[in-house]
Amino acid sequence: MSQASKNNRDLSNLSALLAAAASSAPAPTMRKNPAPVPANDNKVADVLAWPTLGRLAHRGDEARVFALRHWRNLCFPGSGYIPPEPADDVTDEPEMEVRPSEAELLRAVGWTVTGAERWQHTGKIVNTYEPAAPVEPTINRHRNGAVDIELGDLIFRDGEMIKWGQTARGRALRPVERTRGIKGPAPKGRTETVVWSYLRAPATTSSPFTTTSLRRSFSGERAIPDMYKPLPGVEEARTVLRDHGADGTVAFEDLPVPAIRCPDALVAGPQWVGGVKKPKPLGEISAAAGPEGEVARRIEAGPYLAHLRRVLGDHAKVLDMAISDVSAKKIGIEMGKGQAYAEKAGPILIDAAIDALIAADETARLLVEQKPKKIAA
Incomplete structure (x- = not known):
């Protein structure tokens, strides 16, 4: 063994060397906490609330937009936007003075x-x-x-x-x-001339007992059956009128009971209730009745919506997804199309479903004026 190898095996100064290394080594640094990182579910891509309606509106397809909104209103009555009534100074008439x-x-x-x-x-x-x-x-x-x-x-x-x-x-x-009082002149009532003209108008039939029911030309049976059943005592009262000749078949001068004909006169005041009353417009009737209630709309729309679902079949499923936030690609996938073809087939399925709704429901149709196209010379 050589002298160099012996020096390498000398461990008498090992403790001194370790102490010197420990005193000169730098102090360990404190580990910093990592910055917080948001979870993956916090990064949500922006999605349109109604992508199908946005696509149809951007395309300018007014008829399909109207039909799609109509289906949404049928499924969810009362969810449509009701514009407020105009409140301009000209139309805003206060009710109190x-x-x-x-x-x-x-x-x-x-x-x-x-x-x-x-x-x-x-x-x-x-x-x-x-x-x-x-x-x-x-x-x-x-x-x-x-x-x-x-x-x-x-x-x-x-x-x-x-x-x-x-x-x-x-x-x-x-x-x-x-x-506040009603502006404008008060409506004119019936004048005496109008009342007298109505009273002196000839009767359409001489007596109600002379009318006959409608009969078929090829049969002796009545075309319209008896729909009116007189109340108890009505037939007896008619018999008494016939016995006294007061049913219109006997002239006033030939009545078996003496009677006095008084001159015709009009009763003064608002006691007159006869005559033909002018019918009230439908707009005033609906305005007086007020808007239709939410419960009534749901009751009326329920059976009709079920009927449309039976008629439309799979198109109803497409329409249900088209009124939500589902994209056209997901609609194509849900209807069984492949991943590669779903994005192209989705809009086609939506348009076909809306066209089927327009054909099945008259209230879903919107008449759109076709603008004439300019043809280059």
């Missing part, structure tokens, strides 16, 4: 109307005023304890306005809050 108005209040304290302008935030046309010199209030105390405060032409008694002006003859104007 309140006096004094804003202009009358300010005029009572000396302000004057200089014009009108439209407010940008509401769109209403309002008056513009010019202020006057400040009015000092006057306080009057009565013996009964009431306190009157006069501010210009306004008079308040115990906090309640009792006067806001006076007429040219000196009559006090008091605050008014009442239902």
Whole structure:
């Protein structure tokens, strides 16, 4: 063994060497916590709420857009957007009449109307005023304890306005809050000439007992069966009328019972109820009845929707997915198309389902005017 190998095996100074290495080694660094990373489900791609409607609207297919919205309203009654009624100054007629108005209040304290302008935030046309010199209030105390405060032409008694002006003859104007009257002239009632013309009109039949039922030309049976069953005592009363000749078959002068013919006259006042009444328009009837209730719409739409589902078959499944947030590709996959062909077949299936709905339901049809196309010369 050589002298060099012996020196390498000498471990007498090992402890000193380890101590020197430990004192010169740098201190271990603290491990930092990693920055928080969001989970994968937080990164959701943007999806249209109604992609089928957006595609049809972008294409300008108004007829299919109307039919698709109609199917959505059938499945979910009341979910459609109801536009608010116009609230313009011309059409917005208040039902209550309140006096004094804003202009009358300010005029009572000396302000004057200089014009009108439209407010940008509401769109209403309002008056513009010019202020006057400040009015000092006057306080009057009565013996009964009431306190009157006069501010210009306004008079308040115990906090309640009792006067806001006076007429040219000196009559006090008091605050008014009442239902606004109907504008325009009152509808004209029936004149005596119209009533007399109705009374003197000849009867269509001489007597109700002379009418005959409708009969078929090839059979002796009645075409319309008896639908009216008289109440008990009606036939007996008719027999009495026939015995006295008061059924129209006997002239008034030949009646078996003496009678006196009085001259024709009209009863004064609103007692007259005869004549032909002008029918009320359907629009006024529906407006007076109010909008149809949600429960009534659901009850009426349920059986009809079930009928359409039986008629449409698989097209109804496509329409149900078309009114949701499902894309056209997923609709194609759900209907059994392959992954590669689903994106192309989805719109075709949707258009075919909407066309089937238009053919089966008349209320889903929209008449769209075809614009003439320019043909180059």
